[in-house]
Amino acid sequence: MAEKVVVRFAPSPTGTLHIGGLRTALFNWLWARKNHGTFILRIEDTDRERFVEGAVENIISALEWYGLDIDQGPIYQSERTELYRKYADQLVASGHAYYSFETPEKLEELRTIQRLQHVPIKFDALREGITNEVAAQRVAKGERHVVRLRIPRDGTTSFTDQIYGQISVDNAEIDDQILLKSDGFPTYHLANVVDDHDMGVTHVIRAAEWLPSTPKHVYLYQAFGWRPPVFAHVPLILGPDKSKLSKRHGAAAALEYRNQGFVPEAVTNFIALLGWNPKDDTEVFSRQELISRFDLNKINKAGAVFNIEKLEWLNGSYLRSLPIDVVYEYAKPFLGTYVDQPTITDALELARERMRRLTELPDAISFFYDETLVYESELLIPKKETREQTLYALESVLGMLSDFPADRYSVDELKKACEDHIARNELTNKLALWPLRVAVTGRAASPGVFEVMAVLGKGRVEQRVSDAITRLKSL
């Protein structure tokens, strides 16, 4: 019996959830669901300076909108400071960490010197200047201090990443990382390791930017005598300029895609494919298929540029294939005053056939409900046809329509009636149907004429057709 899978998504509340974070969350969630494991949301709010009001709420509502339900949390690191303090002290006691008293200003000075000397920037020399006893006394007296990790000067630290393979770093390259800040809060490195262990996290799935600091974390696990989790670093999502996707690349906020008319199914499908693929040619996945086919071993290493074109294509595909009532729910915010129209789902059914984003919606359905249509009368005349012919065709069709019963206004019945009428009167589809469609929609491009008529109903159709006839006559 394998150990139960526990994963966590651990964002810091420093702003809105971005698309990169969303993908990290998605991968964690998929792994949890696939393995019937637990998905924890942990808020890494140990930096009080950078905390942004409302960020946690934004993260939670984004996860919710994208259907990534959390099993545990949110758990706030800021409420667990005693735990980190306890473990930091334990590390000092075991000789794996030490107290340090340098001010940030002093450190900056040292950093500058090392930069000029072209050597790795490290502060491990600080551990030499002071004995444990003296340090402990100064701490006891309440002097401001930090706790630093004592990394050995020789040897290497290595680990096997599920995605990147074996990573080894010489300990000499690793700095004596600060674990506990002088304000009593832990840094990411300590809090992360302590919490992952404390919460029984089995798989750490996080962005590749963490790869360079993972050896520190591995060393921490060793220092504590804990078994490290499986690490799986996922490649970064890039902007068009190939740098890490961020606000300056435009709409990178996860919930912004909702405002831009995308449906969550499309966005999650799309970002799942950024850096992962099922090794066959499948492109469109249901949530269930995504769960069963997702595999950490199939994630690749290179960063992936986020290109909106393919997202739009996918979104259009979902708009067409999702159940209409689901689409209606997503569409509501974009429907404006049309939202309560009795025929709205019929109109939506036609509109979704030619949409990529829900933002196109008001414009795509307005002609169904406008009292008067605004268009150039010339539009009624098909290419290479005359005004007279068009007028004749429309009047002829209107005559047929007047005798056509309102209770038979369905696409099939209308189509049959019109086609019969065209055949009997030696008209052509182009000559009869184009003006008819323009008459009822006022558009050069629109859904099919029979579909539109079935939604509009007898009264409005005939009124619009006779309006068109009047227009033609006055041309």
Next chain:
RNA sequence: GCCGCCUUCGUCUAGUCUGGCCCAGGACGCCAGGUUCUCAUCCUGGUAACACCGGUUCAAAUCCGGUAGGCGGUACCA
């Protein structure tokens, strides 16, 4: 600067471990054609890539070495 990672069509990618089936496959986009009352959908076809140099081999996108480029990290940020 130092350390690490990465490198196949414009973009997302398959193929690389286990060299030959790859003069490199799929998808988006774009172009052309078909269907058609228009648009969209749909269908058909086309466009376009193994970063570079050298080595190993009968044979290299695949193995080895180097170069270049990109990205990430280098905080009392996460």
